[in-house]
Amino acid sequence: xxxxxxxxxxxxxxxxxxxxxRQLLLAVPVFALLALLPLLVRDVYLQNVLVLTLMYAALSQxxxxxxxxxxxxxxxHALYFGIGAYTTSVLFVNFGILPWGGMLAGGVLAVLVALLxxxxxxxxxxxxxxxxxxxxxxxxxxxxxxxxxxxxxxxxQWPFGPDSWATLQFARDKVPYFHLALxxxxxxxxxTWVIEGSRWGFWWRAVKDDTEAAQSLGVEVxxxxxxxxxVSAFFTAVGGAFYAAFVSYIDPESVMSFRFSLxxxxxxxxxxxxxxxxxxxxxAVLIPLTEITRSYLGGNGSGLDLVIYGVLIMLxxxxxxxxxxxxxxxxxxxGEGGR
Amino acid sequence: xxxQALLQVLASGLLMGLLYALIAVGLSLIFxxxxxxxxxHGDFLMVAMYAAFGLWFFTGLDxxxxxxxxxxxxxxxxxxxxxxxxxxxxxxxxxxxxVQIFATFGLAITIQGLAQFLFTPDYRSIGQSWLGERTINxxxxxxxxxxxYGGVVSVLTFAALYLLMSRTDFGKALEATREDQGAVAxxxxxxxxxxxxxxxxxxALVGLAGAVLAIFYYVHPQVGGPFSTIAYVVVALGGFGSIxxxxxxxxxxxxxxxxxxxxxxxxxxSIGIYSLYLAVVFLRPRxxxxxx
Numbered sequence: 172x173x174x175x176x177x178x179x180x181x182x183x184x185x186x187x188x189x190x191x192x193r194q195l196l197l198a199v200p201v202f203a204l205l206a207l208l209p210l211l212v213r214d215v216y217l218q219n220v221l222v223l224t225l226m227y228a229a230l231s232q233x234x235x236x237x238x239x240x241x242x243x244x245x246x247x248h249a250l251y252f253g254i255g256a257y258t259t260s261v262l263f264v265n266f267g268i269l270p271w272g273g274m275l276a277g278g279v280l281a282v283l284v285a286l287l288x289x290x291x292x293x294x295x296x297x298x299x300x301x302x303x304x305x306x307x308x309x310x311x312x313x314x315x316x317x318x319x320x321x322x323x324x325x326x327x328q329w330p331f332g333p334d335s336w337a338t339l340q341f342a343r344d345k346v347p348y349f350h351l352a353l354x355x356x357x358x359x360x361x362x363t364w365v366i367e368g369s370r371w372g373f374w375w376r377a378v379k380d381d382t383e384a385a386q387s388l389g390v391e392v393x394x395x396x397x398x399x400x401x402v403s404a405f406f407t408a409v410g411g412a413f414y415a416a417f418v419s420y421i422d423p424e425s426v427m428s429f430r431f432s433l434x435x436x437x438x439x440x441x442x443x444x445x446x447x448x449x450x451x452x453x454x455a456v457l458i459p460l461t462e463i464t465r466s467y468l469g470g471n472g473s474g475l476d477l478v479i480y481g482v483l484i485m486l487x488x489x490x491x492x493x494x495x496x497x498x499x500x501x502x503x504x505x506g507e508g509g510r
Numbered sequence: 511x512x513x514q515a516l517l518q519v520l521a522s523g524l525l526m527g528l529l530y531a532l533i534a535v536g537l538s539l540i541f542x543x544x545x546x547x548x549x550x551h552g553d554f555l556m557v558a559m560y561a562a563f564g565l566w567f568f569t570g571l572d573x574x575x576x577x578x579x580x581x582x583x584x585x586x587x588x589x590x591x592x593x594x595x596x597x598x599x600x601x602x603x604x605x606x607x608x609v610q611i612f613a614t615f616g617l618a619i620t621i622q623g624l625a626q627f628l629f630t631p632d633y634r635s636i637g638q639s640w641l642g643e644r645t646i647n648x649x650x651x652x653x654x655x656x657x658x659y660g661g662v663v664s665v666l667t668f669a670a671l672y673l674l675m676s677r678t679d680f681g682k683a684l685e686a687t688r689e690d691q692g693a694v695a696x697x698x699x700x701x702x703x704x705x706x707x708x709x710x711x712x713x714a715l716v717g718l719a720g721a722v723l724a725i726f727y728y729v730h731p732q733v734g735g736p737f738s739t740i741a742y743v744v745v746a747l748g749g750f751g752s753i754x755x756x757x758x759x760x761x762x763x764x765x766x767x768x769x770x771x772x773x774x775x776x777x778x779x780s781i782g783i784y785s786l787y788l789a790v791v792f793l794r795p796r797x798x799x800x801x802x
C-alpha cells in the first residue's frame with residue numbers, strides 16, 4: 172500500500188496518459204455508431220444475434236477483469252450469472268420488485284459470494300484454482316436444482332405484461348434490449364478503462380505477470396485478487412439479470428451450466444486476454460459464428476456446430492495466444508502500461 | 511442397516527472406487543510428467559466407451575475381447591493429442607497456463623461434437639455381453655460380475671504400472687523427465703518422445719477403464735463430464751502426479767460415494783464428492799501422497 176501511494180500516476184511518463192486519452196476519444200464514436208446499428212439491421216433474428224453479441228461482450232469484459240488483468244482463470248462465472256438471473260427473477264415474480272432493483276441486489280449478492288469464496292480459493296494457484304471454480308459452480312447449480320423456493324428444476328417464468336422500460340419486458344421488439352446490452356457493455360468497458368489507469372490495474376497486472384515478484388515489491392496480492400473478483404462478479408451478475416429479463420424464463424441449466432462459464436472466458440481469450448477491446452472483438456467474431464453455425468448446422472443436434480466451435484478454440488489458443496487484437500500493428504510507446 | 515447390507519455397500523463402493531482409480535491415474539500421470547491438466551480426459555473415456563460399443567454393435571465383438579483394441583486405440587489418440595495439440599500449447603510464450611486450459615477444452619468440445627455427429631446424442635448401451643447382468647456370490651455378498659471384473663483389471667493394471675515405472679527404461683525416462691526436463695536432453699532422452707508416450711500411456715489407461723465401464727454404463731457424448739470431475743477429485747486427493755495416491759484416493763472416493771448413496775438423496779451425493787475436492791485443496795493442497 173505504502174509503496175503504491177508513494178508512486179502517484181503523475182510520475183508515469185505522459186505517452187501512457189496520451190494513449191489513455193486516445194482510447195477514450197476513440198470509444199465515443201464507436202459506441203455512438205453501435206447505437207445506430209438497429210437502423211441498419213431490421214431482421215429480428217439478426218437483431219437477436221446482436222443483442223447476444225453485446226451481452227457476451229459485456230460479460231466477457233467482466234470476466235476479463237479477473238481472468239485477463241489479474242490472471243485468475245475462473246471457469247465458474249456461471250455461478251455469478253445465475254445469482255444475478257435468479258435474484259432478479261425471484262424479486263420480480265415473488266415480490267414485484269422491478270428488475271432494475273433486482274439487478275443491483277443480484278450484483279451485491281454476487282460480490283458477497285465472490286468475497287466469501289475468494290477467501291479460500293485465492294490461496295490456490297493455477298489448475299487448482301480453475302478446477303475449484305468449476306466445482307463450486309457445479310455445486311451451486313445442483314443446489315438451485317434442488318431448491319423448491321426458486322422453482323428447482325422447473326425454473327421461474329416471468330409473468331406476461333405490457334412492454335415497459337420499468338419491467339424491461341418487450342414482447343416483440345428487440346431494439347430496447349439491444350440498447351440495454353450496449354449500455355451494459357459500455358459501462359463494463361468504461362470500468363475496465365478506469366481500472367487500467369488506476370493503482371489497482373497496475374497491481375493486478377503485476378499479480379498476473381509474476382505473483383512472487385509483485386508480493387516482494389509490496390503489492391497486496393490477496394487484496395488485489397479479492398477486489399478483482401468483486402468487480403468481476405458484480406458485472407457478471409448484472410449481465411445475468413439482463414439475460415433473465417431478455418428471455419423471461421430461466422431454469423438452472425439455462426443460466427448456470429458450465430457452458431456459460433466457458434462462454435464468458437472465450438471471447439476474451441479469442442480477442443486478447445487482458446486487453447481493453449479484446450473481449451468485444453472476440454464476442455463479435457465468436458457469438459455470431461456460433462449462433463449462425465448452430466442455426467444452420469446444429470439445429471438437428473448433429474454436433475458439427477460443436478466441432479467448429481471446438482476447433483476454433485484450439486486454433487486461437489495455439490496459434491494466437493495473445494488474441495486476435497495482437498494481429499493489429501501497434502507502436503509500443505515508452506512507458507506503456509498494457510501488454 | 512444390517513452388517514450384511516453394510517458389507518454389500520462397502521464391497522460395491524470398493525469395486526467402483528478401483529475403477530475410479532483406473533479412470534483417474536492417466537490424468538495424474540500426465541500432470542506429474544509435465545504439469546498439464548488434460549481437460550479432455552473425460553472425453554477420452556467417452557471415446558473408449560464408444561469404441562467398445564461400436565465394436566460390439568458392428569462386429570459383435572464382446573467388450574472383454576475388445577478391451578486390448580480399445581486400449582491401443584486410446585494410446586494412439588493420446589499420443590496424437592500431444593503431438594497435434596498439447597505440444598504447441600507448451601510452446602506458448604505468453605499466457606501459458608491459459609493456453610493449456612483452452613487448448614485441451616477445445617479438444618474436449620471437438621471430440622464431443624464428433625461423437626454427437628457420428629452417434630447422435632442418444633444414450634446407447636451394450637445390450638448383451640458375456641459378463642453383463644450377471645452376479646457372483648462371494649461369501650454371501652452378491653456382486654455384479656462386470657464390476658468385479660473392473661476391480662480385478664484395475665488392481666492388475668496398477669501392479670503392471672508399478673513395474674513399468676520402476677523396472678523399465680521407459681519408466682525411468684518418464685521419472686527423469688518429470689524431475690528435470692532440461693537435463694534429460696543432455697543424456698540423450700528425447701523429451702517430445704517421452705511426452706508423447708506419456709500421453710499415450712495416460713490415455714490408454716483411461717481407455718481400458720472405458721472398455722470396462724461400457725459393459726454396464728450408458729454411453730452418450732456428454733458421459734465424460736461427471737467422470738472427469740470424479741477424476742479431478744481422485745487426483746487432488748491422491749496428490750497431483752502420484753500413481754499410488756490415485757489408487758488409494760479412488761478407493762476412498764468410491765467408498766464415500768457408496769456410503770453417501772445409502773443415506774443422502776442422489777443430488778446431494780454429487781455435492782458431497784465436489785466438496786471433497788474443495789476440502790482437499792483448501793486443507794491439504796498436496797493431497798495424501800503428492801509432492802509439492
